[in-house]
Amino acid sequence: MWNTFENKIAWFQMKGGFKMNLLKDTVKSISPIDVHWYSIAQKRLDNLTKPPGSLGRLEEFAKRFVAITGISMPSLDKKVIFTFAGDHGVAEEGVSAYPREVTGQMVLNFLNGGAGINVLARHAGAEVVVVDIGVDHDFNSVDKLISKKIMKGTKNMRRGPAMTRDEAEKCIEAGIELANEYAERGYRIFATGDMGIANTTPSSAIAAVFTGRPVSEVTGRGTGIGDDALRNKIKVIEDALSANRPDPFDPVDVLSKVGGAEIGGIAGLIIGASAKRIPVVIDGFISTAGALIASSLEPKTKDYMFAAHNSVEVGHKAMLDKMGLRPILDLDLRLGEGTGAALAILMIDAGLKIYTEMATFGEAGVSEGIRE
């Protein structure tokens, strides 16, 4: 017995010692959704005082939420949106309408409560957690800012890999750590958000890699660049793909070569949420790039995702289609930060309230329909 145990320890230490591999272990721990909850939830929905199915997608949201969490009468009392911020070396190629220092300035705006995400998160009753995962600025110890800094901005992907493979894994693990921490603290729904000047550029690169579409079909105007800058942006992305040759069957390779720190953090958050059976609302274009990384690492993560909205950004639909996700809203948004996710939370919450608060036919004394 002793001998066997010692052998196991030796084998374990050889494999990397007592240090767990957080990314691999978390991915491995993701289970499929318990589908028997769908029929339980459907039965309740059909007994509420409305024609069956007449609340459409609200009913779908409730059913999925119940099946994901295994909670029979769920309520959304604790909601959190993670806004991951990072800088991008590729910004020096003139791919954005805004100067690079805006990333750090906007982080401070988030912490002061004045940005779009703050307003919409308050509206949705959700907290905003701002995560510095790769901003090229020293915030020192700013109050409320979560520091998971893996780097001070990526390198320019046009010239070589945006980051090392080790950094890419660390970005994903930062997201997993946050998911684990907030799951522990009793949050019932997570949402993703991003801030990073130039980050539609790596996101379009990731979209091109995973959808197989030409760069020009998945590259848009981001914060609002003109025609010349758009042509340049497409060329920059094409150059980055040629220079780096990311392997679509190795998502960490893709993230390291043409990704970004915040995109890695978002991917990690989704993986962590899935492992903890917590629904995760995917914001817009950049968040969906993170979702592509996550779903390529483990396709079961898709079952835990809600796609918040259909972004104006060209290529977003192709990314959602690739994962088979139908967006909840279509409001011509293209801000990011988690703003679309905040609005989508309001709709998911509406579905849960329908599910838990509506009267049944029996309770209300209402005659049921004629089933043909």
Add this chain to the structure above:
Amino acid sequence: MWNTFENKIAWFQMKGGFKMNLLKDTVKSISPIDVHWYSIAQKRLDNLTKPPGSLGRLEEFAKRFVAITGISMPSLDKKVIFTFAGDHGVAEEGVSAYPREVTGQMVLNFLNGGAGINVLARHAGAEVVVVDIGVDHDFNSVDKLISKKIMKGTKNMRRGPAMTRDEAEKCIEAGIELANEYAERGYRIFATGDMGIANTTPSSAIAAVFTGRPVSEVTGRGTGIGDDALRNKIKVIEDALSANRPDPFDPVDVLSKVGGAEIGGIAGLIIGASAKRIPVVIDGFISTAGALIASSLEPKTKDYMFAAHNSVEVGHKAMLDKMGLRPILDLDLRLGEGTGAALAILMIDAGLKIYTEMATFGEAGVSEGIRE
């Protein structure tokens, strides 16, 4: 002088005496929107810490709200959804999956807070006002029910007019009275809703009259009827249109011949809201039939409308297109009651909060973009 004044009095009395014509006078008092507010609102929106236009339709909602109300920094503290209930003689033709008594039963469910509209109105922070405008049931003095009863159900429109012209005008005026009362009480936004077994049938008839489309293209499954019942429903509507020959250039004629009491009330509420410069959120298929009546009486009412959502009901899109309205949500809803409007209020409110609560570039110390 005396003489002239007496002449005027005589002329006035000849024209109908001191009794005002509420419908005609209210329609006449609707002004166009003060468009100079659009540029004032646009200036503020473009100075908020986000790329110009990046919050898409949320920005549009804010701009329209400001222009409609003329309030420079609006807030949605008082919101109300009017759920008009009425019965329909045409229900005896087997056009619905539910028995007629459900209208009255659902009115009681609304008053007890157990219906879909109650749940979603609470979610949106809106009050629900339940209006009996034509239910075939004596509620006596049920608490909280607003009685504006014009009739106890319409007549079967397959056999003749659903109501008299005088009743149709009274239904519209009931809606105007409610709009006036709630405007006086300081409500900032109105929304419409409906309850009435069989009421997709008159709504489809109204859609056919105003869009000019064949009945089969604007008639759907309502609460969920099967193929045979749908064929019968189409035939019933075609018969009603042949029997009554409603005049598309006389909206009151259309309402009286193939309409319903709740549809008239909704039309009146929209007219009253427009006259008082209060934004009005149009729910789904039945509410949009009311909106067609209102906009045919006075096209300027369209400027005061927000179309809540794109209903599953066939023909809804044709009605919205006819008025040039783009729906806010698309969630496969087909319940009515005002449920889609409640959800849309949350999105309009989001737009107003963005407008009033976000920091400007100057306030937040964020660098502005490069304008190309």
